[in-house]
Amino acid sequence: MSYFKYTPYIYLVFSVFFVYNAVEKWNDPNETPMLSLMIAGLGVFMFFFRRRFAKKMQDRNRKS
Template sequence: MTLLKYTPYVYLILAAFFIYDAVEKWNVEGATPILSLLMAGLGIFMFFFRKRFAKKMQDRSNHKS
């Protein structure tokens, strides 16, 4: 169960990688950094979604006990 506490941070690491990828592709002719930016946005969204969902589940389990 402790592994699940760290999985949202994987999304942040992936978002950082895709932001780096987008910056690298920004001035390259014919490259499309928009996909990397979309994936970075999805990673950041998933980080906050997973953190909020985990907090809800923790509150729910504490409330039942």
């Protein structure tokens, strides 16, 4: 299952996309960029969470 090693980076890609989307919405007075910024923040959080969880599982498998 080596592809699980690369899946957290998908969250970073989505975060970059939503930050770009928020910057685009920032210039339009009719749009609100806050939802895009929250989703981007959630993506960054999920990146670190999944990476930490994967490291925990890897350490647990080494001990067994």
